[in-house]
Amino acid sequence: MSQLTLYGFLLCPYVQRVRFALEKIGVKYDYKEIDLFKLKQKEQAYLDINPFGKVPTIVINNQIVYESLPLLEFLENEFGSVFPQDNIRKTQQRIWTTYFDQNFISKMWGIFSLIKTKDVEGSKKLANELAEILRFFTLNSKLSERIKQNPSSYFEGDTLTYADFAIIPHVKVLETNYKIFFKSSLFEQIENQDELIQNFKTYYQNVVSSDSFKRAVTNPVTLPPQGDNFVLDELQYTTENFNYENLSETYMNKKFAQA
Amino acid sequence: MSQLTLYGFLLCPYVQRVRFALEKIGVKYDYKEIDLFKLKQKEQAYLDINPFGKVPTIVINNQIVYESLPLLEFLENEFGSVFPQDNIRKTQQRIWTTYFDQNFISKMWGIFSLIKTKDVEGSKKLANELAEILRFFTLNSKLSERIKQNPSSYFEGDTLTYADFAIIPHVKVLETNYKIFFKSSLFEQIENQDELIQNFKTYYQNVVSSDSFKRAVTNPVTLPPQGDNFVLDELQYTTENFNYENLSETYMNKKFAQA
Numbered sequence: 100m101s102q103l104t105l106y107g108f109l110l111c112p113y114v115q116r117v118r119f120a121l122e123k124i125g126v127k128y129d130y131k132e133i134d135l136f137k138l139k140q141k142e143q144a145y146l147d148i149n150p151f152g153k154v155p156t157i158v159i160n161n162q163i164v165y166e167s168l169p170l171l172e173f174l175e176n177e178f179g180s181v182f183p184q185d186n187i188r189k190t191q192q193r194i195w196t197t198y199f200d201q202n203f204i205s206k207m208w209g210i211f212s213l214i215k216t217k218d219v220e221g222s223k224k225l226a227n228e229l230a231e232i233l234r235f236f237t238l239n240s241k242l243s244e245r246i247k248q249n250p251s252s253y254f255e256g257d258t259l260t261y262a263d264f265a266i267i268p269h270v271k272v273l274e275t276n277y278k279i280f281f282k283s284s285l286f287e288q289i290e291n292q293d294e295l296i297q298n299f300k301t302y303y304q305n306v307v308s309s310d311s312f313k314r315a316v317t318n319p320v321t322l323p324p325q326g327d328n329f330v331l332d333e334l335q336y337t338t339e340n341f342n343y344e345n346l347s348e349t350y351m352n353k354k355f356a357q358a
Numbered sequence: 359m360s361q362l363t364l365y366g367f368l369l370c371p372y373v374q375r376v377r378f379a380l381e382k383i384g385v386k387y388d389y390k391e392i393d394l395f396k397l398k399q400k401e402q403a404y405l406d407i408n409p410f411g412k413v414p415t416i417v418i419n420n421q422i423v424y425e426s427l428p429l430l431e432f433l434e435n436e437f438g439s440v441f442p443q444d445n446i447r448k449t450q451q452r453i454w455t456t457y458f459d460q461n462f463i464s465k466m467w468g469i470f471s472l473i474k475t476k477d478v479e480g481s482k483k484l485a486n487e488l489a490e491i492l493r494f495f496t497l498n499s500k501l502s503e504r505i506k507q508n509p510s511s512y513f514e515g516d517t518l519t520y521a522d523f524a525i526i527p528h529v530k531v532l533e534t535n536y537k538i539f540f541k542s543s544l545f546e547q548i549e550n551q552d553e554l555i556q557n558f559k560t561y562y563q564n565v566v567s568s569d570s571f572k573r574a575v576t577n578p579v580t581l582p583p584q585g586d587n588f589v590l591d592e593l594q595y596t597t598e599n600f601n602y603e604n605l606s607e608t609y610m611n612k613k614f615a616q617a
Contacts, residue, residue, distance in 0.1 A: 150498045151457075162446050169452035172431075176445040186435040187421050193428035198410075239409045 101177070104129040106148065106156040109328060110350055111135065113167040114155040115268035115316050120171055122320070123259045123311040124180040132323030136330055136353065168196070171261055182261050192254065192262040195240040199266050202232045207273050214280045215355050222281050226288035229273075234295040237302075246298040251305055259311060267306040268316060272347075274303075279348045317343040360436070363388040365407065365415040368587060369609055370394065372426040373414040374527035374575050379430055381579070382518045382570040383439040391582030395589055395612065427455070430520055441520050451513065451521040454499040458525050461491045466532050473539045474614050481540050485547035488532075493554040496561075505557040510564055518570060526565040527575060531606075533562075538607045576602040 105121065105128050107114030121128050133139045133154050141152045149156045149165045156165040157173070164173050175181035182189045206229060213221045237243045245252050254262035270285075277285040286300050306312055314320045322338055323331065330350045336342065364380065364387050366373030380387050392398045392413050400411045408415045408424045415424040416432070423432050434440035441448045465488060472480045496502045504511050513521035529544075536544040545559050565571055573579045581597055582590065589609045595601065 150494075164446060164449045164453070166453045166456055169449050169456060172452055173445060173449040176448060186432060187423060189435060190423045190428050190432040193431060194423070194425045197425055197428060235409075 101159050102129075103127070104131055104158045106131045106133050106145075106158070107154045108133055108135045108140075109319065109323065109331065110272075110347060111154055112268035112272045113153075115271075116167045116264050117155045117157070117170045117174070118319075119259075119268065119312055119315040120174050120181055120261075120264040122314045123264070123309075124174065124178050126174070126178055130321050130323070132327040134328050136328075136350065136357075168200075168265060171264060175261070181264070183255050183258075188255065189261075191240065192260060195236060195242075195254075196262050196265040198236060198240075199269075203229060203236075203266075204269050206232065207269060210273060210276060211351075214276055214351065217280060219281060222277065223288050226277070226285055227290055229285070230289040230291075230296060233299045234293070237295045237299045242302060243295055243298040246301050250301055252302070253305055253309075254302070259306070259309060263306050267303060267312065270303055271307055271316065275344055275347050276351065279344060279351070360418050361388075362386070363390055363417045365390045365392050365404075365417070366413045367392055367394045367399075368578065368582065368590065369531075369606060370413055371527035371531045372412075374530075375426045375523050376414045376416070376429045376433070377578075378518075378527065378571055378574040379433055379440055379520075379523040381573045382523070382568075383433065383437050385433070385437055389580050389582070391586040393587050395587075395609065395616075427459075427524065430523060434520070440523070442514050442517075447514065448520075450499065451519060454495060454513075455521050455524040457495060457499075458528075462488060462495075462525075463528050465491065466528060469532060469535060470610075473535055473610065474617075476539060478540060481536065482547050485536070485544055486549055488544070489548040489550075489555060492558045493552070496554045496558045501561060502554055502557040505560050509560060511561070512564055512568075513561070518565070518568060522565050526562060526571065529562055530566055530575065534603055534606050535610065538603060538610070 103126060105114070105117060107118065107130065109132065118130070133145055135154070139145060140154060146152055148158065148163055151165065153165070155167055155170060156163060157170055159177075164170060171181055182192060206225070209225060210222070213225060242254060245256065249256065253259050254266070274285045277283060277288065281288070286296065289296055307317070318341060319338065322336065322341065325332055330346060330353060334346060334349060336346065362385060364373070364376060366377065366389065368391065377389070392404055394413070398404060399408075399413060405411050407417065407422055410424065412424070414426055414429060415422060416429055418436075423429060430440055441451060465484070468484060469481070472484060501513060504515065508515065512518050513525070533544045536542060536547065540547070545555065548555055566576070577600060578597065581595065581600065584591055589605065589612060593605060593608060595605065
């Protein structure tokens with residue numbers, strides 16, 4: 100059995116991609132926190148592991164691999180169960196994950212400046228720009244058809260796969276920040292609540308309600324020990340009283356105060 | 359045997375990635391030109407195949423897949439021989455291809471405005487910025503070590519693989535445009551010709567000298583028929599008198615005249 104260690108940061112959606120996959124496929128792993136708030140990822144000890152100074156990183160049998168999407172491919176190759184079997188479906192998942200990365204995520208970072216200034220009008224405009232990306236995605240990836248046929252479907256059907264691991268953690272981050280800072284759901288701010296938006300919302304809720312997503316993100320199975328995450332220490336959370344929204348809010352406020 | 363059609367554009371490096379791989383692994387394919395100069399990729403007939411309105415696209419047994427890196431993964435799954443066997447090495451190739459895409463390619467598009475204005479000083483500055491990316495890449499991917507051990511090595515060794523297909527077509531485009539418009543090699547414009555730059559240059563030359571690269575890019579095995587590529591028609595090239603540099607120059611000048 101391989102010895103696998105994941106280096107990450109609790110609130111980082113790129114790390115959550117990998118942790119979500121590990122939870123779903125049931126691989127045992129050690130989890131080590133690299134405190135991004137303290138810029139631990141840029142310290143030499145970590146740069147020796149990952150020259151990019153980014154999380155996530157996996158160390159397995161003394162070998163090192165990193166970058167979130169390559170790591171999901173690595174897990175597929177090593178353990179299977181990350182992708183559907185069919186090659187066309189696999190490729191579709193990679194196409195639509197690429198689309199999401201290049202469009203939704205890049206636009207999403209704009210929100211953090213809006214959050215800082217609590218620009219409510221700007222947040223509505225951004226939500227409606229993001230809605231166009233979600234509509235294109237939901238229509239052309241045929242996700243909408245699949246949700247219509249089976250309202251409890253994930254991206255592919257009844258089983259969580261690559262696209263779910265790769266896409267939903269970022270949507271969750273954005274949705275969480277909308278709720279905290281604008282007291283309103285990202286989805287509520289979208290003006291035309293057509294079927295495509297409704298179906299994407301259903302899809303999103305299916306994934307975040309899954310046991311694996313909770314174990315990876317909103318109710319993590321293990322928390323870093325005292326001293327490894329500055330914000331977590333302050334809030335004194337344990338796996339029992341952990342609150343993802345509060346942690347996110349405290350972290351963002353500290354980041355803004357720091358900037 | 360599967361019937362495979364590749365939709366592309368002769369000068370597009372994203373298409374060349376896929377064609378290069380097809381030539382190397384020896385899969386038979388039909389090639390159909392979508393004239394980007396004439397914006398054929400945005401016409402409804404093509405959008406029905408590829409909703410992004412981009413090349414490349416593969417149609418195989420009536421199923422449709424697209425996006426250059428997902429297509430390389432598709433070919434690996436379907437035919438093999440795209441990646442090395444070892445999972446860690448596979449992952450390394452994906453990591454360094456991602457790095458190249460996110461850093462080198464994004465910076466590279468800056469050159470096209472420099473070319474238009476023939477900004478020689480700007481081109482030197484850009485070459486030296488790109489050199490920093492090449493140094494980081496060559497050092498940390500351990501490419502430099504491999505070239506030192508075997509000066510005729512590709513990214514992985516004696517066999518062309520994913521990273522070569524994905525990375526080199528873009529370097530060739532940039533190098534070609536430097537030669538045409540600044541009468542100087544991209545590599546010559548780099549100030550400090552250290553070992554990392556020398557080793558990258560050796561690697562680059564190994565790949566562009568390969569038979570598969572030539573068949574895919576500089577001496578394509580099939581050319582689009584009359585009427586399918588506006589610039590090619592004008593130059594009246596055949597597979598016998600085809601000249602990649604001239605075609606590139608004519609295309610770029612026409613693009614600038616059009617803009």
